[in-house]
Amino acid sequence: MTNTHDHGGGVRSVRVPIPDNPLGHTLVYVVDTDRGPVLIDTGWDDPASWDTLADGLAACGTAPAEIHGVVITHHHPDHHGLSGKVREASGAWIAMHAADAAIVRRTRSAEPERWFTYMAAKLTAAGAPEEHVAPLRGARRRNLPGLSPALPDREIVPGDLLPLPGRRLRAIWTPGHTPGHVCLHLEEAHPAGLPGNGRLFSGDHVLPEITPHIGLYEDPDDATITDPLGDYLDSLERVARLSPAEILPAHQHPFTDAGTRVADLLTHHESRLTDLLSLLSDPLTAWQLAERMEWNRPWDQIPYGSRNIAVSEAESHLRRLVKLGRAEAVAGSNPVTYTAV
Known part of the structure; x- marks a missing residue:
């Protein structure tokens, strides 16, 4: 099976593998411009992934050295990982939303010990x-991927057209999966004439068959009470209003009928919140809630790192319920327990 696909209208994709990950691969999009090809996302920083990207670009009639720019939907390593190598090969610019660029700067400067201390405190507070x-x-510090991600040198400003000569690619800020996640709306007629408004590169915001992780935005220096799930649900509706003819996501496969998929995702989260309220008939910590939530496998089979992600997702749902006035923290509880109102 070839790793490249021509989507028409000067847009192709390369399937770049993510090592040891059930997602399998990131779809890196190659967009032709009057100044040379621009990449949307780059894939995981791994030698085999780099070779796949380079081979895929060759199959598209170009090469890493010819890339004009890199547009990053969000800072996660399966999207931003190879950006630095692409820039080294080509001198390309790298653009990212300011909120995720701040995370990249913090990741590069943070002492890993401080991060581990922060995570230990967060998990203890969650009742782990x-x-x-x-x-x-x-x-x-172990050699974890993504500990020295490339610093972006351009900022993606929501609502603005990106500097892609000869193309109309507009940034749509869609926080939730990360605080600076962006979708990119190609405001050009669909090459196959599908009805709707152009095409949307959706990153991880809207995927055809899976729901992206919505956890807490982790910043040891910021005590702001964020509401990532609320952000995500608001940004979903923003995408539905665009009514693109086709969605080109970063994982799985392209699809049409954005409105139906958004409606399904909104329904999924609403029913999940309702399920959690029934669990909260008894006071539970975030950890206890995560243990009882429905995941893609039983809790005792969920690996260590994924449990941390699950607890973060439980906390983002708890925050949403508290903000909606449907749950509250039990006064004096330590670690904090929550109960349905």
């Missing part, structure tokens, strides 16, 4: 058992 928190207390 000591045996889960203990490994973080003595943790030291």
